[in-house]
Amino acid sequence: MPELPEVEVARANLARWALGRRITAVEAEPTRVLRPGRPSSLAALVGARLAAVDRTGKALMLRLDGKRGTIGVYSHLGMTGKWLRRRGGEAARFSRVRLALDDGWVLHHADLRLFGRFLLVPGARFERLPEVARLGPDPLRDGVDVEALAAALARTRRPIKVALLDQAILAGVGNIQASEALFRARLDPRRPAADLSRPEVRRLSAGVLASIRDTLEAFRQDGALDDRAVVAYVEEGARNPFAVYDREGEPCPRCKRARVARVTLGGRGTFFCPREQGEAG
């Protein structure tokens, strides 16, 4: 599921579903999703009330008020994770952690491939987690500062597409948003990050923001805020809402002449229009 837009939908869902509610029971499968690997330690959550649901990039951070003080939950959805809400007793596919609420609903942290994470953070001191401390600015919350982005890109010899996946540069941009942002900015994903001119960085900064906002809007229109589940485009029935991602061979939506090309960058599929995003810019 998760890049910034999907995780933002998950954050909004969790807030709407559970803010102010008390946890009455916790269950978990002993998978690698549980960092300490001990489902029993989750008992600390029982009786706690959800006070806040925050997000930086792809990281979800829940703050709960418990009898013995504040407890944090760090939830990362990995490649295939999602938060679902089900009635008590109702099953959810690939459910790894279950939080029963005092209103009869149960929240499921579900994750097929088990690349996600669910761990307790004493005192909700999330900044003590290295993976949180390393995160760069969140485009949706903090905006994208052109000078800061230019400085970060100037420091690396990686291709621009690969640099965009670096969560320390911008938190929340994933493999889909990287292709989409570069398409909007009309930049060749293969170009060295340090070679971008100031106007190009400006375009990129705008492209990242526009891509994230439009994707969020597309998910909202698709009913991603339904109680059942968040709709991801790869799931059954959902259409591909993206301009170039996973559209190899299709006509470029902008120039309508060249066909979308696919290359591998940073070990991942990367989609772009060779005509719109050529070296000439």
Add this chain to the structure above:
DNA sequence: ACCCGTGTTCGCTG
């Protein structure tokens, strides 16, 4: 059977 995948970390290399 084989390849691919919305993410991140780890180990090796130059």
Add this chain to the structure above:
DNA sequence: TCAGCGAACACGGG
């Protein structure tokens, strides 16, 4: 010393 790369993780779908 360290940036950069590929493999690994785990599982299902085409």
